[in-house]
Amino acid sequence: MQKPEQLRELIDREIDKMGFADRLPGELYLPVDYVMTNGGKRLRPVLSLMACEVFSDNLTPALKPAAAIEIFHNFTLLHDDIMDKADIRRGKSTVHKRWNDNVAILSGDAMAVLSFALISSAQREVLPALLEVFNTTALEVCEGQQMDMNFESMAFVSRDMYLEMIRLKTSVLVAASMKIGALCGGASESDAELMYESGLNLGLGFQIQDDLLDLYGEQEAFGKKKGGDIVQNKKTFLLVSALEKAGGKTAERLGYLMEKEKDPQVKVMEIKKIFDELGTGKEAEEKARSYFSQAIEKLNDTGPGHSRKTEIVGFIKKVMERKT
Amino acid sequence: MQKPEQLRELIDREIDKMGFADRLPGELYLPVDYVMTNGGKRLRPVLSLMACEVFSDNLTPALKPAAAIEIFHNFTLLHDDIMDKADIRRGKSTVHKRWNDNVAILSGDAMAVLSFALISSAQREVLPALLEVFNTTALEVCEGQQMDMNFESMAFVSRDMYLEMIRLKTSVLVAASMKIGALCGGASESDAELMYESGLNLGLGFQIQDDLLDLYGEQEAFGKKKGGDIVQNKKTFLLVSALEKAGGKTAERLGYLMEKEKDPQVKVMEIKKIFDELGTGKEAEEKARSYFSQAIEKLNDTGPGHSRKTEIVGFIKKVMERKT
Numbered sequence: 001m002q003k004p005e006q007l008r009e010l011i012d013r014e015i016d017k018m019g020f021a022d023r024l025p026g027e028l029y030l031p032v033d034y035v036m037t038n039g040g041k042r043l044r045p046v047l048s049l050m051a052c053e054v055f056s057d058n059l060t061p062a063l064k065p066a067a068a069i070e071i072f073h074n075f076t077l078l079h080d081d082i083m084d085k086a087d088i089r090r091g092k093s094t095v096h097k098r099w100n101d102n103v104a105i106l107s108g109d110a111m112a113v114l115s116f117a118l119i120s121s122a123q124r125e126v127l128p129a130l131l132e133v134f135n136t137t138a139l140e141v142c143e144g145q146q147m148d149m150n151f152e153s154m155a156f157v158s159r160d161m162y163l164e165m166i167r168l169k170t171s172v173l174v175a176a177s178m179k180i181g182a183l184c185g186g187a188s189e190s191d192a193e194l195m196y197e198s199g200l201n202l203g204l205g206f207q208i209q210d211d212l213l214d215l216y217g218e219q220e221a222f223g224k225k226k227g228g229d230i231v232q233n234k235k236t237f238l239l240v241s242a243l244e245k246a247g248g249k250t251a252e253r254l255g256y257l258m259e260k261e262k263d264p265q266v267k268v269m270e271i272k273k274i275f276d277e278l279g280t281g282k283e284a285e286e287k288a289r290s291y292f293s294q295a296i297e298k299l300n301d302t303g304p305g306h307s308r309k310t311e312i313v314g315f316i317k318k319v320m321e322r323k324t
Numbered sequence: 325m326q327k328p329e330q331l332r333e334l335i336d337r338e339i340d341k342m343g344f345a346d347r348l349p350g351e352l353y354l355p356v357d358y359v360m361t362n363g364g365k366r367l368r369p370v371l372s373l374m375a376c377e378v379f380s381d382n383l384t385p386a387l388k389p390a391a392a393i394e395i396f397h398n399f400t401l402l403h404d405d406i407m408d409k410a411d412i413r414r415g416k417s418t419v420h421k422r423w424n425d426n427v428a429i430l431s432g433d434a435m436a437v438l439s440f441a442l443i444s445s446a447q448r449e450v451l452p453a454l455l456e457v458f459n460t461t462a463l464e465v466c467e468g469q470q471m472d473m474n475f476e477s478m479a480f481v482s483r484d485m486y487l488e489m490i491r492l493k494t495s496v497l498v499a500a501s502m503k504i505g506a507l508c509g510g511a512s513e514s515d516a517e518l519m520y521e522s523g524l525n526l527g528l529g530f531q532i533q534d535d536l537l538d539l540y541g542e543q544e545a546f547g548k549k550k551g552g553d554i555v556q557n558k559k560t561f562l563l564v565s566a567l568e569k570a571g572g573k574t575a576e577r578l579g580y581l582m583e584k585e586k587d588p589q590v591k592v593m594e595i596k597k598i599f600d601e602l603g604t605g606k607e608a609e610e611k612a613r614s615y616f617s618q619a620i621e622k623l624n625d626t627g628p629g630h631s632r633k634t635e636i637v638g639f640i641k642k643v644m645e646r647k648t
Contacts, residue, residue: 024467025467025471027470027473028467028470076433079429079430082425082429083426083429083430101406101425102406105403105407105429106407106466106469106473108433109400109432109433109436109466110467112433112436113436113466114463116459116462117459124452127451127452128448128451131441132444135437135440135444136441138437138440139434139437139438139441142352142433142437143348143349143352143434145430146351146430147349149426150349
């Protein structure tokens with residue numbers, strides 16, 4: 001069993017092999033290189049490799065599919081950043097800021113194609129199953145991004161709508177990462193499906209935790225402002241839960257703060273108070289914890305013995321405990 | 325052998341089956357439906373089906389791959405229109421004009437994914453070969469679009485650079501359409517390769533002809549202005565050939581007209597005169613004709629008898645003779 005850091009290195013090497021920095025035209029590929037060497041956590045491809053290792057000692061068949069997932073994920077971030085007009089990603093200028101929108105659109109498109117090309121190079125026996133989960137997932141991620149954008153102009157979003165949105169936008173790709181890794185390791189269809197469900201729960205827990213960390217987490221190295229989601233009225237689990245729970249005066253006050261309060265510090269402080277009154281922080285924590293334990297349960301339900309799962313369970317627990 | 329109109333109907337039916345208009349979220353899929361029902365010529369998928377019919381009486385295996393190519397092609401047009409800030413496509417508002425840039429980016433992304441999903445549904449025996457040509461081609465199309473954008477800010481572009489650009493941006497997808505159709509029809513690898521080369525030549529001829537028609541063609545129903553490429557200093561075959569051929573006073577005059585002439589009518593008329601002096605129109609015609617005959621030659625070199633090629637040769641000849 002290899003440690004996450006070793007697996008991350010394997011992924012980085014696989015991505016290095018693509019030689020983006022040397023491809024022509026440079027205007028197309030330099031942004032791809034920039035994005036792919038931007039020090040991401042490689043969460044998804046590491047999960048793929050770990051999922052593969054649950055079923056097999058041979059990681060090789062999972063390497064290119066894992067790299068495909070990481071490139072696809074970064075493609076979605078690149079295009080999302082244009083749509084969200086985000087200036088900074090992982091402490092560096094986003095592609096559309098550093099270059100321009102056209103460069104960001106087209107190099108994103110190239111990354112999508114590159115991810116499909118990599119997944120297509122999987123071994124013949126698993127290829128149709130891999131394509132099926134990859135393509136379905138890729139389309140769902142687009143649907144999730146659209147839902148997320150729709151939420152921006154909606155006054156009310158229910159918890160269920162929110163959960164469906166993060167299932168599509170975030171969780172299915174984590175789920176697909178684990179299923180694809182498992183399939184590359186020779187898992188049975190039913191075990192691969194359990195890995196998918198494990199990843200789905202992990203992704204849901206991860207996103208709710210992300211919402212929590214934005215408000216309650218430790219200051220990040222990159223200096224992301226605490227409570228940024230509140231300032232932007234972003235429909236996080238905390239906010240949609242508060243919108244569902246709040247009645248009368250509290251609902252009015254929340255509405256007022258969201259629409260009218262111009263001072264970001266006051267806005268964050270006051271809305272945080274409402275979250276505390278309604279107990280939405282506690283609810284989110286419980287929800288995330290429940291998803292994380294479901295993730296481990298589904299993983300434990302798969303055929304292989306516990307000893308094959310030590311690393312991946314440890315990794316999920318580390319994700320659970322992250323503070324930034 | 326089926327007529328092009330019958331094949332176009334088969335394609336339209338295949339695209340209809342995707343049910344874009346009913347998919348959710350509507351914000352994502354309505355623009356896809358809008359683009360895919362926008363009355364394109366379906367040149368590429370019709371060529372796919374015709375290429376399949378050269379080798380087989382059974383078109384079914386080629387239907388989904390042909391639809392994949394058409395969706396991919398329309399995805400590239402959709403994103404190109406954002407990058408080129410084009411307002412009109414086939415007489416209707418472009419997606420980014422009718423909706424906005426974000427909608428156009430994301431529904432384009434969904435179309436890219438949909439095209440990959442469709443090509444992935446090809447029959448198992450041909451799947452790896454189809455993926456190989458589709459993925460390679462898709463990446464080349466991105467590279468071609470980047471080259472084309474690079475040309476905008478370059479004072480000089482050689483004929484060879486121009487030909488390489490249109491090979492990537494336009495011709496490889498026509499070539500892939502024919503190769504994919506042939507593979508679905510059970511063509512041998514060498515026959516499939518000949519079909520690819522036939523399509524490559526057809527695509528090159530088609531694009532040079534497009535450049536010619538912009539200046540010398542009949543007025544289109546949609547009312548595209550004659551000489552629009554000249555007004556925009558677009559690097560067409562006519563212009564790059566003139567830039568290579570012109571010397572002394574002519575080169576100076578051409579440079580002046582491109583940079584300083586503000587009256588579009590004068591600009592078109594005067595640059596057209598220079599093209600006539602240098603014989604670039606005639607050169608372009610000869611070049612296009614030579615590519616078209618190469619296309620037919622390569623097609624004739626494939627194994628099946630002439631009787632199987634009547635329709636596709638007739639179709640290529642019709643393309644050759646188009647006036648708009």
